[in-house]
Amino acid sequence: MKELIIGSHVSFKSADQLVGSVKETISYGANTFMFYTGAPQNTNRAKIDDNLTMEAYKLMKEHNIALENVIVHAPYIINLANTEKLDSYNFAIDFLKQEIDRCESLGMTKLVLHPGSSVKLSKEIGIKNIIDGLNKVLTKDQKVIILLETMAGKGSEIGSSFEEIKQIIDGVTLNDKLGVCLDTCHISDAGYDITNFDAVLDEFDKIIGLNKLMCIHVNDSKNPMGAHKDRHDNFGFGLLGFDNLINVVYNKRIENIPKILETPYVDGDSKRMFPPYKFEIAMIRNKKFNPNLLEEIRAYYK
Ligand code: FE
Numbered sequence: 001m002k003e004l005i006i007g008s009h010v011s012f013k014s015a016d017q018l019v020g021s022v023k024e025t026i027s028y029g030a031n032t033f034m035f036y037t038g039a040p041q042n043t044n045r046a047k048i049d050d051n052l053t054m055e056a057y058k059l060m061k062e063h064n065i066a067l068e069n070v071i072v073h074a075p076y077i078i079n080l081a082n083t084e085k086l087d088s089y090n091f092a093i094d095f096l097k098q099e100i101d102r103c104e105s106l107g108m109t110k111l112v113l114h115p116g117s118s119v120k121l122s123k124e125i126g127i128k129n130i131i132d133g134l135n136k137v138l139t140k141d142q143k144v145i146i147l148l149e150t151m152a153g154k155g156s157e158i159g160s161s162f163e164e165i166k167q168i169i170d171g172v173t174l175n176d177k178l179g180v181c182l183d184t185c186h187i188s189d190a191g192y193d194i195t196n197f198d199a200v201l202d203e204f205d206k207i208i209g210l211n212k213l214m215c216i217h218v219n220d221s222k223n224p225m226g227a228h229k230d231r232h233d234n235f236g237f238g239l240l241g242f243d244n245l246i247n248v249v250y251n252k253r254i255e256n257i258p259k260i261l262e263t264p265y266v267d268g269d270s271k272r273m274f275p276p277y278k279f280e281i282a283m284i285r286n287k288k289f290n291p292n293l294l295e296e297i298r299a300y301y302k
């Protein structure tokens, strides 16, 4: 059997950059990870320090973390769908170009992007704006693949159906530079039935093609199918449930694709928040639900 490729969202801080991300990954017992090149909610970015990157590579080698499985996530305030404020749209395009350069200097090849929200514009215009934006951003020599993330369909979010994602891919000239990141919380919120994941994969294959699927976000959801809310829950503790998520993680058709947890931190005493990943990953490897997991996390970090 192939080794499970699993990790979580980790931090990337200016002081130690990728070295810190890798150390955090190792502390969770993971063999891959996802990071934002700075804070997810803003676009302040430090210059990449190549010495730190080399040090991180050495650590990754020692711990069997393959570079090709590591994922970068673009900040979620980047919105290519809305051109009402041209400044923000142009900023998003410039930022994405720089983010691709940062990925290249870090040796990263997969960048997850939320397609965007059309806000007051129609979905059709939103999709056209995303296509135009990507056509401005992508270059034929880049090694970075942009993974469009499937969305929950909250507000005016684009990308809550495989058809919309496919429309974007078809509209982009250099679409060999595009892939897809499937988020279990988001697709359930969007109305896909996760209890029959093979049927979801069949549909994905029919509309987009499974060869485009390059990352899975394995999150539970606080809301039922079709809720369009986008509130992640800890693995097995939400409405998707442990067995359905385990079936996703261990599905043979996607065994070569990295699985990334973006489940919420657990609240402790005096407002401290604890990362659940070390415990969730152990539970996933164990394939057995532990109803006391959250208490064990609190006790461990206390
Ligand atoms: Fe995301």
Ligand code: FE
Pocket: 149, 183, 217, 262
């Ligand atoms: Fe996600």
Ligand code: ZN
Pocket: 183, 185, 186, 230, 231, 232
């Ligand atoms: Zn989400």
